[in-house]
Amino acid sequence: MTERLENTQRDGIEGGARQIKLGAVLTGTGGPGHFNTWLDPEIPGDASIDIHWYIEQARIAEAAKFDLVFIVDSQFITPDSPPHYLNRLEPLTLLSALAVSTRNIGLVATLTTSYNDPFNTARRFASLDLISGGRAGWNVVTSGDAGTAGNFSLDEHYDYDTRYGRALEHVRTAQGLWDSYEDDAFPRDRATGVFLDPSKLHALNHEGEYFRVVGPLNISRSPQGQPVIFQAGDSEQGRDLGAEIGDGIFTHAPSIEAGQAFYADIKGRAAAKGRNPDHVLVLPGISVFVGDTDDEAREIELATQRADGGFEQSLAEFGRSFGWHDFRQYDLDAPFPADVLQYSERSFHTQAKKIVEFAEAGGLTLRQVVETISSPKRTPFVGSPETVADELQRWFDERAVDGYNIHVGHPDQFRRLVDEVLPILRERGVLRRDYEGTTLRENLGLPFVPNRHTVARDAAERAEREALTSEHALEQQVAANA
Template sequence: MTQSLRQMNLNVFILNAGHHEAAWRYKGTEPHQMTDIRYFQKLAKIAEDAKFDSLFLADGLAINNHIRYGSFIGLEPFTLLSALAAVTQHIGLIGTVSTTYNEPFHVARKFASLDHISRGRAGWNIVTSGSEAEAGNFGSVPHLEHSQRYVRAKEFLEVTTRLWDSWEDEAIVMDRRAGQFADPSKVREIHHEGDVFSVRGPLNVPRSPQGYPVLVQAGSSEDGKAFAARYAEAIFTAQQTLEEAKRFYTDVKSRLSSYGRHPDELKILPGICAIIGDTDAEAKEKEQELNELTIPEYGLKQLSNMLQVDLSSFPLDGPLPELPGIERINGNKSRYQLVTDLYTREQLTIRELIHRLAGGRGHRVIAGTPAHIADELEAWFTQGASDGFNVMPPYLPEGLERFAQQIVPELQRRGLFRREYTGATLREHFNLSRPANQFVSTPAVQH
């Protein structure tokens, strides 16, 4: 049976014991498994059995939280995703890698390699690493201001895409009898000489199944949106309300034409942290239970980081102090905007704001029945607010199992999500074309 309705794309975002900041204290979670690959392999198989498009791992280059009460630490994405590729067959594998503290040759090589190893399932969530803590671990690299990080990111992408194209698909000849290994006219030096990078090329790995990994972006600032409109093929974004999400969707999609791109070439996937109960009341109770396990000092430290102001001396049950203003933020500008909007719209105390952020750090949290949550997802998907979702289970593995067993089948019944994988690569899952090789019509440099 062919599926005529437009289909959602679903990514699962895996984060240690779950996205809720108290997940590691919640019953049934396995926080001690955070460095055990078998834990992640188990989660990947649950997601693959449910036909998720992809699995995504966030990453940072520092511990940047209150280590006494929890922290985003764990396995490095390339090694982790490659170990997942070895035990899965279909699901896409998306990792976060910074353009600020890396060299394009290494990143191009590792993604090409992961794409070969997974036979076309690699995706790159491109980040620019704004925190002071990260800068401190790379002190010999200049610490760049927000817009300068995007300038570097843009040149980084120019270099990596040229490196991925430095081998034509047919470059390997492998004529054993004649003794010809490769066709030198199809392997090119790229001779990139830019403001930031100087890279001769070619890459030392042949062009991979997808040509490029699927390019993902999560910054929703002005710089982030402009970058996404040029390069991104999927966006992970935090949106709290349908109206805001529609505005963001329309805004970003409308920017693509100036780069000669069709709106379908970029999938917009708002985050959704679903707290699932058999009744709405049970779901709300569970949310309450999770919120009560949060540790105020930890939430306050996270909120202080987001707002770039030290909140430790202000009463939890009072209002926020005066804030620095978005133009002073050198980290995640769009998250700053989201949090201050949320605070103003809902007239919250500091403690209430911390609880509102505990489930998804600014991403949308819905507590309800499977049908209620599916209704919400369908509404956003059909009303021009999203092309699918970035599913952020509040606690693991059960939060993912329930999504897989209760919400996915509901979406399938409604004809909104695949029942079987029909493609082999992540590009095929996302209905994205394989990039043409930018050098194919130009003459090659001989080696």
């Protein structure tokens, strides 16, 4: 640990250069693979629609100086969906309530680019950004649940290329709309009666492959300029999109080696696109189990995983990656079904492909595959408070992560993380003691986004001044030589 602390100090973290970023993922009664979390008597049975539960969790996270709370979303369910998915609040409505119940913590919501239009997206996030004083973040997704198409008057879900083409254009269009007003567009001068400086209002007039949007957006910019953009996707298209538009990347890393590989890949892609890789934060989702000893923590992990899941429920949910194809129709002990990858073509294809390749490589039955995926597994961040703190810092120091999106499951474990693990990291100087600013961008160490029209005007005025200066110098030289 002495060596790690020395490395930390050499990185300049004590001076605020690099610190672990933290998100809290709130899934109420239990998300995928956690069908029985809601049985915990400390979790209200209606937690996923109980605004008071969300406020309580957000305030706990804020007191612990988390950077953000993250609300996941999808718009298609079956009876086999996990409890939280079956009955939950719409994310932006929910976060608007949290905005007036908190002061510093970031508020991040998932919203699909496949089933929204850029104008409404831009307006809703701009509103959340103003309501919260500059704390809004958008997790950009393209929707993996193919059944969502049926809820939006479409016969089938978009193919991969269309989904990601729409996503990039959707985000760029929203960003253009967020620059409709320059920061000083509203003088609100009662003496002169001038409310708006119309020279600082700009229509977008976007005409692209997927969207036509005139603009301008009818809401001013926030203290952080624009909402923070997050992205989650592991396919080639997903990684490219994240490197192109993401300020933060939500991912999954089963090991430090996998985390380092993903980290290097995303940072490299961002740099190749001309971006500062330090402004693209990698935040994998994790679960943490804390005990008085390492052995006790492992027992808690095993007991929790056994209690929260089950084979029959896992089998029912197994088809989600394959467009909710029902695998209960197959013989569990026969070889893994052939030709099922076709059902994932417009769903979670990358994940489904990994499952099929795993089954085929091992010659496994359907039962063996489901058991392997759903059975209890040893995860990295388990142990005594000191052990967990060591591992969280090791992944950070060794450039596998910039921070973590921590799943808030059972309340007792979240309390132990906050009360026993985070103080150790704070004492080492790798976790903040207080918020650096009032906006999400400030607290994540990301720069303010200047208005593109202001930047262009300033550049034009600067070029004009330089031209006049050069002309004046030339006149002086001519006069001196006369």
